[in-house]
Amino acid sequence: MTDEQQIRTLIENWVTAVHAGDLDTVLADHAPDIVMFDVPPPYEGVRGLAAYTKTWPGFFEWQRSGASFELESLEVTAGADVAFAFALLHCREADGDPRQLLRLTIGLRKVDGRWTVTHEHHSFPHDDESAAPEITATLDKWGADTAAGDLDALMEPIAEDVVSYEIDGNYTGKAAVREVCAAGLASSGEPITFSIPDPTIVSAGDLAVAWSIDHVTADGTETTSRATRVFRRAGTGWRMIHQHLSYPAS
Structure with a gap:
């Protein structure tokens, strides 16, 4: 040779x-x-x-x-x-x-x-590309999918090993979060509106964090909650691995 x-x-x-x-x-x-x-x-x-x-x-x-x-x-x-x-x-x-x-x-x-x-x-090359456009698109799409009552589409950006601290409890795994979302969609007699105006998003490499004030209107009543969400980039795109929702204590 x-x-x-x-x-x-x-x-x-x-x-x-x-x-x-x-x-x-x-x-x-x-x-x-x-x-x-x-x-x-x-x-x-x-x-x-x-x-x-x-x-x-x-x-x-x-x-x-x-x-x-x-x-x-x-x-x-x-x-x-x-x-x-x-x-x-x-x-x-x-x-x-x-x-x-x-x-x-x-x-x-x-x-x-x-x-x-x-x-x-x-x-590995150092990746300074911001994840903000993709994460923003995901958050915006959640609004459209909520209004349409499309549970499958809502679940698409959720990681299988997600951990979600919801208003009413803590849930581990995509299946558990799906049940929570299904119950939420079924709780209103009319389409639910969901929006996240002006989220803040920071990213580095394969991790991104977004925090925001969420706006939800169901049966004519609007509520707002605080939200922090963590995303991890996989081969199929960004997936949410953690979510923390809360109301301030009165």
Whole structure:
């Protein structure tokens, strides 16, 4: 095989071993003085094979939860004794955003005729894009779906593991929240109006928080309540994972 082919095979085997939790193969072909700049701290990187080894058990545990670690693309450039490769990988939970790819750069040197990894740099791009437009659209759509009495549409942005602190009690799980919403829709003899004017929304990465004053009119009576909602971005869009509703104490 050419040097490029040897390195490609080395990296492909490493990726397969990471996904399988095969520590021995993950460590193979790595230099004793390896330096890794990883996604989590420390800022100065992980230095030496012993420190590098300690980073993997926790990652393997996360992998066993159903996460992926797969190559999307790989490019290799090799000289006589030094080489580098750069790759994009799918590294995410089962419901993670498939557009979010792990970036990987690997440095290698040839030692006694064998290519050895001396440096790894892993990172995700920093996402400063605001979630506000998507969350606002979700809140607005809740108003239209409430007026239409469309329970299925109301439930669509709700996470399966949602925890909701409602006015009348605490509910865990999408099924429980669905029952609450169904009862609410059935409680009025005429269409219910629901609106959230001027919500405040902040986001970072895959989490967003919205807080607002909700306005609900049922059977001709309008009430307002305080609301805080937490959303998590998944592969299918933003999903509400927590809600806290309250009236101020009189």
